Amino acid sequence: xKAVCLLSxxxxxxxxxxxxxxxxxxxxxxxxxxxxxxxxELEAAxxxxxxxxxxxxxxxxxxxxxxxxxxxxxxxxxxxGRESAEMAASIPVTYVPARNTVFLSIxxxxxxxxxxxxxxxxxxxxxYSGYPDCRPEYIEAFERMANLATKAxxxxxxxxxxxxxxxxxxxxxxxSLGLSLGVDYSLTHSCYDPIGAQPxxxxxxxxxxxxGFAEAGLADPLEYAG
Amino acid sequence: xKAVCLLSxxxxxxxxxxxxxxxxxxxxxxxxxxxxxxxxELEAAxxxxxxxxxxxxxxxxxxxxxxxxxxxxxxxxxxxGRESAEMAASIPVTYVPARNTVFLSIxxxxxxxxxxxxxxxxxxxxxYSGYPDCRPEYIEAFERMANLATKAxxxxxxxxxxxxxxxxxxxxxxxSLGLSLGVDYSLTHSCYDPIGAQPxxxxxxxxxxxxGFAEAGLADPLEYAG
Numbered sequence: 001x002k003a004v005c006l007l008s009x010x011x012x013x014x015x016x017x018x019x020x021x022x023x024x025x026x027x028x029x030x031x032x033x034x035x036x037x038x039x040x041e042l043e044a045a046x047x048x049x050x051x052x053x054x055x056x057x058x059x060x061x062x063x064x065x066x067x068x069x070x071x072x073x074x075x076x077x078x079x080x081g082r083e084s085a086e087m088a089a090s091i092p093v094t095y096v097p098a099r100n101t102v103f104l105s106i107x108x109x110x111x112x113x114x115x116x117x118x119x120x121x122x123x124x125x126x127x128y129s130g131y132p133d134c135r136p137e138y139i140e141a142f143e144r145m146a147n148l149a150t151k152a153x154x155x156x157x158x159x160x161x162x163x164x165x166x167x168x169x170x171x172x173x174x175x176s177l178g179l180s181l182g183v184d185y186s187l188t189h190s191c192y193d194p195i196g197a198q199p200x201x202x203x204x205x206x207x208x209x210x211x212g213f214a215e216a217g218l219a220d221p222l223e224y225a226g
Numbered sequence: 227x228k229a230v231c232l233l234s235x236x237x238x239x240x241x242x243x244x245x246x247x248x249x250x251x252x253x254x255x256x257x258x259x260x261x262x263x264x265x266x267e268l269e270a271a272x273x274x275x276x277x278x279x280x281x282x283x284x285x286x287x288x289x290x291x292x293x294x295x296x297x298x299x300x301x302x303x304x305x306x307g308r309e310s311a312e313m314a315a316s317i318p319v320t321y322v323p324a325r326n327t328v329f330l331s332i333x334x335x336x337x338x339x340x341x342x343x344x345x346x347x348x349x350x351x352x353x354y355s356g357y358p359d360c361r362p363e364y365i366e367a368f369e370r371m372a373n374l375a376t377k378a379x380x381x382x383x384x385x386x387x388x389x390x391x392x393x394x395x396x397x398x399x400x401x402s403l404g405l406s407l408g409v410d411y412s413l414t415h416s417c418y419d420p421i422g423a424q425p426x427x428x429x430x431x432x433x434x435x436x437x438g439f440a441e442a443g444l445a446d447p448l449e450y451a452g
Binding site for chain 2: 069110112135138150153
């Protein structure tokens with residue numbers, strides 16, 4: 001059985017891929033070159049797919065800079081040094097308009113062409129940046145739409161399912177799960193605003209990752225710039 | 227008020243754009259270079275946007291050939307000479323996996339970045355090729371998902387709405403409506419498998435268009451190859 005796994009190269013998506021492999025799927029990894037300032041994550045995605053033994057990996061280019069509106073794709077500063085309570089209070093400027101919807105839609109296209117019904121996504125609604133497209137109600141609505149959108153869904157040859165194995169886990173739990181499944185976190189990259197290839201240590205994504213390793217009582221294999 | 231209008235360059239999307247302008251919107255037209263064999267439609271889209279007076283138009287590249295699975299993007303023959311009853315009986319090989327979902331998702335990203343809540347799409351569930359992503363139940367599911375996916379939807383600054391002004395019209399009614407709104411159908415292009423710049427006259431799209439003009443008692447301004 002085949003599954004399409006969205007793989008950014010970060011800690012969460014690497015762990016979600018490891019879950020898909022644990023669940024017995026042959027994994028087709030999909031990454032996006034969308035004009036993000038942290039392009040270094042694409043190299044991480046390729047390393048992670050190779051190390052975990054994915055069946056295939058593909059990078060699709062889609063220029064979301066054409067629309068702007070986010071600190072990840074536009075000339076807007078990435079917030080630094082925020083606490084997690086502050087992150088949860090409002091949707092930050094690193095939110096990319098409709099990003100997960102665009103990514104999941106393209107993953108759905110690949111899944112249907114492959115004859116795969118299962119999609120894996122490393123979203124998380126506990127230790128997260130407050131993005132609306134990481135919440136369970138959004139995932140359910142996407143899944144429902146996907147089964148009405150497609151030939152395979154309408155003809156009932158495939159039932160599309162969006163798997164979000166990390167959605168209810170804390171960052172520390174995600175890290176422990178990934179380690180138990182053989183994820184090498186030194187290969188991953190989570191920073192929104194890397195300094196060269198080095199994670200900044202102070203963006204929301206770095207703050208959440210570092211707190212997760214600390215809470216799990218483990219050392220993060222990455223070296224941070226700040 | 228701004229609206230994002232999906233514009234393929236065909237008869238239906240040109241008419242949907244004319245409806246958005248009639249409804250008083252400033253129109254931002256979005257077209258896709260997705261590796262389709264009928265790339266000539268992109269020139270038609272640009273001509274139509276200019277002639278009708280759109281505020282802006284953008285072409286986004288996304289290579290759906292990377293996935294294959296359709297006669298429009300892969301090395302599969304486009305069916306010719308089918309009757310409309312035959313088209314309605316099953317989903318044809320010109321179906322592109324999840325195409326409208328990919329296009330609407332990217333339109334949603336642009337709409338959110340623009341601060342627009344309204345999207346116009348020229349789908350039709352009467353004289354159509356049997357595609358699942360042209361039906362009202364799909365459109366409703368997408369709209370529901372869009373309002374859960376986005377910062378603007380979740381914070382209630384915008385209510386996203388997918389307008390499908392043609393969904394219940396016959397092809398002849400679409401043509402009459404478009405003419406009443408000033409659409410110049412000589413600028414549009416509907417063929418799935420053009421011979422040079424000329425429509426083949428025999429693919430499902432040409433068959434539906436020709437029957438529509440005939441039923442409306444009007445002459446199609448295009449010259450067909452066959």
